[in-house]
Amino acid sequence: MSHLPNHETGALVKRINRIEGQLGGIKKMIVEEQPYDEIIIQLNSARSAIQTISKLLLEAQADHSLMNVADGESLDNEMKKLQKVIKQYNRMN
Structure with a gap:
């Protein structure tokens, strides 16, 4: 993909895997009826991680x-x- 280490496929896949973990945690929070503000904090964190991959x-x-x-x-x-x-x-942001 690119010669920069954070653009390599393996590095990007690791980021995606972390996001999948975050989303699993968010799903669990919803099922457990955690406070909505805490869920939204986690959603914003996942969104930020997705935006970072998009930038990369x-x-x-x-x-x-x-x-x-x-x-x-x-x-x-x-x-x-x-x-x-x-x-x-630009459509993401």
Whole structure:
């Protein structure tokens, strides 16, 4: 994906696994009828973690596009790919 360690597939999968754990904990809180404010705190934490992964993927795409252009790929094609990722990223925020 990218040459940066936090963009590697393994690192991203670890982040996703943590989020899955968070969501499981949130589900348990709901089942146990924990206070809503505490549940919302945990939901915000999970949302923040998802946004972080989204940012890392955006960075990875930018890095990937720059490396591809340096290797002779079409600048126009790489710009289109990057613009598509930026558009999706902006929909999250």
